Amino acid sequence: MKFIEEVVVEEFLPTVRAMLAEDLRDRGFTQHEVADALGISQSAVSKYAHGDVARHERVVADARVQDLVDRVGEGLASGDMSRVAALVEIEVLIRRLEEGDLLAELHEAAMPELRDADVDFSVHDPESGLRERERVLASVRRGLRTLTNASGFAALIPNVGANVVECLPDAETIDDVAAIPGRLVDVKGRAMVPGEPEFGVSEHVATVLLAARAAGSDARGAVNVRYDPELIEELDDDHPTVAFDAEADTATAVREAVDAHGAEDGDDASDALVLYQTGAVGVEPIVYVLAPDAPEAARIVRELC
Template sequence: MRFVEEIVVDEFLPTYRSLLADALRERGLTQSEVADLLGISQSAVSKYVHGDVERNERFLNDDDLRDLVDRVAEGLASGEMRPVQALVESEVLIREMERGGPLAQLHEEAVPALADFEGEYAVHDPDSDLREAEQVLASVRRGLRVLENTSGFATLIPAVGSNLAESLSDAGGVEDVAAVPGRIVDVKGRATIPADPEFGVSEHVATVLLAARAAGSDARATLNVAYDEGLLAELDAAGYETVEFEGQADLSDAPDADGPADLDAAVDEALADAPDADVLYHTGGFGVEPIVYLLGPDAPTVAGMVRDVA
């Protein structure tokens, strides 16, 4: 694990400071004056201006950095820019480079897993999509640990398997929902989770969650378990609101499953009068396995619902 700040210190700052020191010296400032403006020692300035510090070619060829060096050097040399403003201007460029410029590229090279995240991201942004995605994956992993440690959960896994899913806050499709690749299955009385959660790997369970959200539910997570009248009674007794949804939408991931529109309509109708329902269930039909979907704000909470009644 390498932080982007390490790349800033090791690669960006030596290049930037050396360019800035050169630019200030070209404008007639002494090494002592340059040191005072940059807040570094005079010996460091000497190393910069004499080429004793290695520069990163990636930054040397960046037009935005060259433009910043010229603006800051001119501003500091003329007195029109205070060091604080120079610092702010430099920080702004650093953040921009982290979002999609040379710093982001170098960070991806140092941490290849970052390249798996599509689109622009900023590691320092507390509201970034990257941060939320990682938080959702971590939440699903915590929920899975709850299920693994819940005695009796394996008996609630339906024939088609279970899955635990959680969506991004602004989820618009299956690709914005994290779940277990494949399904959670019962292997000799033990719930078996085949792989770590990923986004876009659960077509049906994710679709149910998205349909519930589209129908007015605030749920961000869901878990499907086997239907049982006794289970529903226990959920009712535990204070959870249950509601049945009708229709014959195939509840498996089989290729001949009915389209999402059928499922969306069924979920929408069920939640029309109960948008805060915690439990959706279907009693089955010809070729359709009866099933229960637990809804909640996050994966650990939904897993906890199973723990409450298992």
């Protein structure tokens, strides 16, 4: 794990200081004067002067960095710019280069996972897309732990496998839904987990969740389990249960069923919701428990164990 601040400290600042030291020396500053102007030791200035401090080639080659060094060097040499003003100028450029620019690219090179996330990431935005995606993945992990730690959960896994999913707040496609790749399966009475949660790896459960949301549900989490009339009765005691047609297109059938149920009963869209189909030729009957998030959906399922 490497923070962007480390990139700034280890790669950007040494390069800029070395460039400024060289610029000031070219303007006639003594080693002592350079040290005083930059607020560093004379030994540090000596290291910069003798090339003992590595410079990052991309930073050196960046025209904005070159312009900054020229402006700050001239300002410090003429006395028009104080050390505080120079610091502000450098800080402003750092913040600019951190936002999807040079420093962000160097950060991605040090942390390839950021590049692989394929989402805009702003280090100074607490609501950035990457942070929200990581929140959802963490939520799915919590839901998964709730299920795998529940005695008897494996017996609720249908033949096609179970999954625990959660979507982003503005989800539109299955790529916006995090789930367990390959689904959970029953192996000798235990739920086998194939891998870590990822986005875009669920089709059936994600489709049901997205269709329910399209019909007005605020649910963001879901878990599917095997169908059993007794399970439906138990769930119906605390949550609205809605049947949909297994022979029709899943997304369409779910939207129509949820829309019709909501119009009839006026349920709160933020409540948990149970959707189920009783099967068809080649289609296994399944129950889907939808809730505000994955841990809550998992908690509801755990109570059935």
